[in-house]
Amino acid sequence: MQELSTELLEKSILGTMMQENHLILDSDIRAEMFLSHTNRAIFQGMKQLANANKPVDYITLLTEVDLGEAGANDLTTLASFANLEKFEDYTELFMNGWRERQKISLLYEAQAENWTIDQIQTRLDQLLTNTATIETSIDDDLIAISERPFYPEDTSNIIPVNIKGLAKLITGFRQGEVTIIAGRPSMGKTDVMNYFALCAGLNGYLPIIFSLEMNRRMLLDRLIALKGNISRLKMRNPYKYFSQKQKDEWMNVLSDIKKANIHIDDRAGLTVSQMRAQIRKVMKKYPEKKPIIFIDYLQIIACEEYRQNQYLNIAYISSQLKVMAKDFECPIVCLAQLNRAVESRHNKRPVMSDLRDSGNIEQDADVIIFLFRESYYEQWQSEQANQPKPEYESLEFIVAKNRNGPTGIAYAKYYKTTGRIVEKVGEEAEV
Template sequence: MITSELAEKSILGTMLQENYLIMDSGMEEWYFQKQLHKNIFMSMCELARKDKPVDYITLVVVREPAELGGANYLAELNNYANAARFDEYKELVIEQWRALEKGHILQQALQNDWTIEQIQNAFDALQLNHSTAPQTSIQADLLAQYERPFIPLEKLTGISTGLHSMDYLLNGFQPSEFIIIAARPSMGKTDTLNHFALTAGIQGHLPIIFSLEMSRTSITDRLIASAGWYSRLKMRDPHKHFTEEQKKKWPNALDYVARSNIHIDDRSGLKVSEIKATARKIIKETPDKRPIIFIDYLQIIRPEHPADNQTQAIGQISADLKTLAKEFNCPVVVLSQLSRAVEQRQDKRPIMSDLRDSGNIEQDADVVCFLYREDYYTSTPADELDMYIAKHRNGPIGNFTVGYYKDTGTLTNNN
């Protein structure tokens, strides 16, 4: 089990690598138990407030090196950095501080003969100290709504999906919503995700894809194929199989994908905490864009803690993804597999109970969308993809059909 001192070292080491965490993490100097670490944190804050870079060299300029443990100690803090576990270690340090403060409160209460009410008030103030107290008043929210009836409504309040029927039902992908796109294998889940990411990026948003199964090269090839309407089979050897016209349009397809500003993390076996750490860094580096997170796919995310079974593990991951959406105030769109029960029915269209491994997915998700292709089960090519919004916490449900061209992975609106 990690000690409070090691957790403090990890927090400071991570801050040295990710300077934005110094002011954005909510840490305060008094949370640190070790005076040396308090000195280092205060020096970091001093540099950060002046918009200066923070590293072990700039720190020794702020105060005497001996007060910071020396240059070697500061340099060694980098070895403890762990961005993925930053929040976990931060909570550990804060809880340790609270535990010590409770002891001080009880000692004061004993010495000064406090009443039970005084002790409880002191505990409440400790639990909701000024740095972590939530904003609960709705007065500012009401004030912001004052002109609402007199201002024309924007076409979409969320991030457009690029599919008219879907936008009509969802009003776009909404902030803080956890959206599940579920289907059996080979139905077009990844192509659908790529379509959403390209659409969001071209609109000026910040799409971040976590591809736990496919490599970044494979996803990039799919994005190019979709954007340029290129056959993925021909893209294996464009020089040999492309027509001259297709070769001429190649730079335009690359430019289109480049303008979408998509970020792809293709590490396998990620935990939600690691997804969160990477997304936070990308979002911080691009503060002027509205983020949207895509994950392919839910069942191969690693749980934070060992679980007794897969159902329990998926339930934990599902809850963590919903928390992630709320914390970043952005849509989190996650692909999900369906159970084999679909294949055992005469009607192969998915239903809510087909969500694989956990009813928690249904409970946590704000939107559940199923994908289905009739031509997958028949020999009749259709170039169509049926989409069914089976759950919509804040609006209507419904089904619609879009164009889907498997050869290129392109989705289109059906007129």
């Protein structure tokens, strides 16, 4: 039964690699890890073609690689086992099975040759780390940075935030880093996400949004309102409520948003593994663009494994987001909810302990930004006093954690009816 399940795992991995050729060289899998000799031969053929920068498919494997009769027969069925969405899960199971077989073999060898405890421990440590090898010497790194003080810093890997006050604190979104943007419901989190996504897209980056709460149409309406400076109330029925000028500008607004090349996945209940699969797919389509990932929002990401409580689930998901940011070498900007404790305090500006089901968020995140509007709490009083609503509200970006820089507060103008965010002081920088 064990050999049967291993065979199915191997077939699924090989079938997925035939569909997504980049996985052949990206993964840490080696030919000797396959239990089936036929599957081992197929993988060796795949790697041979991939290293030669040739396409890997049914035809090329049959014509350019000698797989033998058994390998040729198995090729015809591999496509039916492919599952890109679960590739990482299956790969982990495959690697665990290989390690277990290696461990058993190692212990038999240790018994036969009467190894010491230290020898056994050393070999077990090697087994855990030999699935991926890297160069650990820092000599080349020192040479690479030797001229750093004499030339301007390369900022191509930092995605701009387009808010000067915030840029002074965090510079921008950095590759491999996780930024948490947290606030109470209706504080403006989604509008801030849209603003940053649009800015990134129009600056030539690849924004990928996972909208776990809001559907694609609603999010798109918000993007249009933001870019076109259109009241969201009018977006409910543009034919009825748009002015003639807004109708005339409609196609220009859509064209501008198209230039941003934003991708939206609005499936509910996504896991981090499912997000990884989708990110790979989009990145493969635009290999020349650097991605930035947006997630709305942390507490409703589905957990792959059941845990005792939500706190442990969030801790696991938080660590997975950090791993994903490092693996893809891209920034991840994830929205998060704050708990209700902030409402009971006189000073309602958020602090770290207000993060809902915080888990390891404080530890894993590189940057934590709280959103705060004083008017959010003054709205009821102004409505009771029949005071006119202001044109814009003051929005605070409270940088509470910054692993690579200072903390502090940046200010912006927030136009709630359209979702626009502009500089609080000086020239208004629009997207």
